[in-house]
Amino acid sequence: MAERLLEAIGLNAAYAGYDGREVQAVDNCSVYIDEGEILGVAGESGCGKSTLGAVLSLTTRPPLYVKSGTLRIDGKEQELGHGVKIPREWRGEVVSLLPQGALNSLSYTAKISSLVVDVMRAHDPSIKKDEALDRARDRMKAVGLPPRALDSYPHQLSGGMKQRVITIISTLLNPRLLIADEPTSALDVSSQRALVEMLREMLNQRIMAGVIFITHDLPLLKSISDRIAVMYAGQIVEVGAAETIAERPWHPYSAALLNAVLAPEPETLTKKVFAIQGSPPSLVAPPPGCRFHPRCGLEMDICSEKEPSPRGDHMRYSKCWWTQQNPTTPINLDDVLGFKAKIDDVRDESLVAAIDHVAGPVVTAEAPTKEVS
Amino acid sequence: MDALLEAKDLTKVFGHRNNEVRAVDNVTFTLPKKTITAVVGESGSGKSTLARLVLGLLPITSGSITFDGKDVTRLGAHDRAVYWRDVQAVFQDPFAAFNQFFTVERLLNRSLKLVPDKAEGSARREEALGHVGFKVEDVIKKHPHELSGGQRQRIMIARALMMRPKLLVADEATSMLDASLRVNVLNVLTDLRDKLDTTVMIITHDIGQACYLADQMLVMEHGVMVEQGPTKEVVFNPQHRYTKQLLADVPKLHGDLGEVPVA
Numbered sequence: 001m002a003e004r005l006l007e008a009i010g011l012n013a014a015y016a017g018y019d020g021r022e023v024q025a026v027d028n029c030s031v032y033i034d035e036g037e038i039l040g041v042a043g044e045s046g047c048g049k050s051t052l053g054a055v056l057s058l059t060t061r062p063p064l065y066v067k068s069g070t071l072r073i074d075g076k077e078q079e080l081g082h083g084v085k086i087p088r089e090w091r092g093e094v095v096s097l098l099p100q101g102a103l104n105s106l107s108y109t110a111k112i113s114s115l116v117v118d119v120m121r122a123h124d125p126s127i128k129k130d131e132a133l134d135r136a137r138d139r140m141k142a143v144g145l146p147p148r149a150l151d152s153y154p155h156q157l158s159g160g161m162k163q164r165v166i167t168i169i170s171t172l173l174n175p176r177l178l179i180a181d182e183p184t185s186a187l188d189v190s191s192q193r194a195l196v197e198m199l200r201e202m203l204n205q206r207i208m209a210g211v212i213f214i215t216h217d218l219p220l221l222k223s224i225s226d227r228i229a230v231m232y233a234g235q236i237v238e239v240g241a242a243e244t245i246a247e248r249p250w251h252p253y254s255a256a257l258l259n260a261v262l263a264p265e266p267e268t269l270t271k272k273v274f275a276i277q278g279s280p281p282s283l284v285a286p287p288p289g290c291r292f293h294p295r296c297g298l299e300m301d302i303c304s305e306k307e308p309s310p311r312g313d314h315m316r317y318s319k320c321w322w323t324q325q326n327p328t329t330p331i332n333l334d335d336v337l338g339f340k341a342k343i344d345d346v347r348d349e350s351l352v353a354a355i356d357h358v359a360g361p362v363v364t365a366e367a368p369t370k371e372v373s
Numbered sequence: 374m375d376a377l378l379e380a381k382d383l384t385k386v387f388g389h390r391n392n393e394v395r396a397v398d399n400v401t402f403t404l405p406k407k408t409i410t411a412v413v414g415e416s417g418s419g420k421s422t423l424a425r426l427v428l429g430l431l432p433i434t435s436g437s438i439t440f441d442g443k444d445v446t447r448l449g450a451h452d453r454a455v456y457w458r459d460v461q462a463v464f465q466d467p468f469a470a471f472n473q474f475f476t477v478e479r480l481l482n483r484s485l486k487l488v489p490d491k492a493e494g495s496a497r498r499e500e501a502l503g504h505v506g507f508k509v510e511d512v513i514k515k516h517p518h519e520l521s522g523g524q525r526q527r528i529m530i531a532r533a534l535m536m537r538p539k540l541l542v543a544d545e546a547t548s549m550l551d552a553s554l555r556v557n558v559l560n561v562l563t564d565l566r567d568k569l570d571t572t573v574m575i576i577t578h579d580i581g582q583a584c585y586l587a588d589q590m591l592v593m594e595h596g597v598m599v600e601q602g603p604t605k606e607v608v609f610n611p612q613h614r615y616t617k618q619l620l621a622d623v624p625k626l627h628g629d630l631g632e633v634p635v636a
């Protein structure tokens with residue numbers, strides 16, 4: 001049994017609105033990671049996955065506030081909340097963020113090497129320039145990147161190379177946990193793969209002990225992560241091993257999300273795919289009970305009344321009343337996308353379009369089970 | 374099958390001498406009527422340049438394009454405006470293509486200047502919004518910030534549809550959208566082919582998407598078209614090394630990453 005690396009318990013974070021309203025983007029989320037593990041976080045735009053990344057990497061800044069939560073890494077404990085001062089060494093050395101759009105965060109007029117020195121000096125003012133550069137050079141050699149990239153200006157590097165260089169820099173201080181927020185969304189598939197393989201290699205070399213990988217790209221997530229957490233409207237609705245989630249999700253939202261994935265596989269040629277009806281709820285006033293119930297075809301009375309309690313343990317659970325009552329039945333996607341649902345529940349017009357579609361060809365959307373030979 | 378558009382030895386060179394970049398190099402293909410063709414390739418493979426050549430947005434260095442039997446390689450200002458009634462585009466960024474201060478109505482009306490008859494124009498506007506699943510009164514007074522990304526992209530498609538184009542070019546039209554919104558837009562494109570007999574050319578780096586949508590697939594590498602053919606054959610029986618590599622790199626939902634073929 002691997003050592004537990006991270007326990008983040010009861011995280012709550014909100015954006016302060018201009019009129020005093022709060023948008024609770026992360027609502028009572030708990031995250032657990034074992035040593036050597038990659039946890040993928042999936043979800044639609046605006047579901048709070050980047051906010052969760054900011055909270056875990058201790059990089060929240062106004063208007064985003066952490067309201068409460070506890071972070072425990074390697075036995076060290078840190079309370080989060082209003083007015084709590086976080087020791088400097090936590091940032092960069094314990095947790096480190098590989099941000100979204102890192103490609104554009106490099107200064108155009110400075111060589112990569114000067115950024116390396118800046119980063120190292122910020123944590124250890126006495127470090128010599130050569131020492132800092134040597135460390136970066138060794139690191140690059142270790143993962144198979146050309147060290148001469150350090151002497152380049154950002155515009156001389158390709159997008160994929162820039163992203164890999166930034167990954168190296170964000171792990172220079174040997175963080176225990178790396179939080180990668182959509183690092184690959186601007187890259188094409190080949191560079192994406194190179195970055196993903198590099199992250200694996202760094203994990204094998206124990207440069208960091210664990211990774212949280214945030215992206216909306218499910219196939220990518222499945223190929224990199226050991227476990228996947230699916231977020232919806234600020235909450236984690238399902239966590240489980242990547243393989244199990246891809247083959248047999250426990251939450252209707254995960255099932256619908258997976259169905260919308262288009263991969264170059266034989267069934268893609270013939271299947272007709274439909275989106276989930278409606279749009280994600282406003283986080284200013286989320287729906288009561290299960291937040292997914294207004295869009296869910298499996299909705300029961302209890303769904304709008306009580307928030308579902310998790311089924312399973314904290315390494316593998318789902319929050320859904322339906323699966324709790326039908327633990328052995330696979331989720332039927334036709335039911336989830338429930339075209340029988342009430343139209344006035346939905347603000348978006350996409351449902352109307354979806355219903356038009358149904359009048360046409362019959363849907364053959366079963367839960368993704370087929371294996372490619 | 375009848376060809377709507379034929380491109381022959383199409384070449385686009387940027388820069389001169391030492392800085393010369395052959396962004397599109399001797400590319401020949403046809404777009405059969407009422408089909409969806411996908412152009413795939415990695416960043417910098419020249420697929421967007423190809424789209425711009427087809428749209429007449431960039432001058433062609435050499436080669437020719439024939440559209441509906443007419444040579445459209447070099448067009449004067451008037452002829453180009455006529456060409457744009459038949460050929461319309463949807464671009465990548467639904468957030469950048471809008472003027473933030475314009476309502477949807479004003480935005481659409483600007484495009485309607487290409488349609489001479491006003492009554493005809495507003496009828497078309499209503500029809501086009503219907504095709505993408507909107508009711509006119511619901512969206513027409515809205516500003517872009519009141520619409521979600523998927524809704525904006527559907528408005529952009531509606532704008533293109535108002536011209537009743539014979540050819541719709543979608544350049545990475547869905548890459549900024551979430552997977553679940555994306556399928557909405559893709560389904561709209563298949564409907565166009567099936568119900569309105571529109572020919573569609575999509576430019577994408579997402580092979581899964583191309584696989585779902587396209588009848589024909591063109592694969593580009595460094596400006597050269599390395600493989601083309603029916604989607605089924607290109608995806609499940611790729612011949613060229615580059616296509617194999619591209620397919621191997623795509624993360625799959627089921628099974629593991631493919632092996633990279635030895636060059």
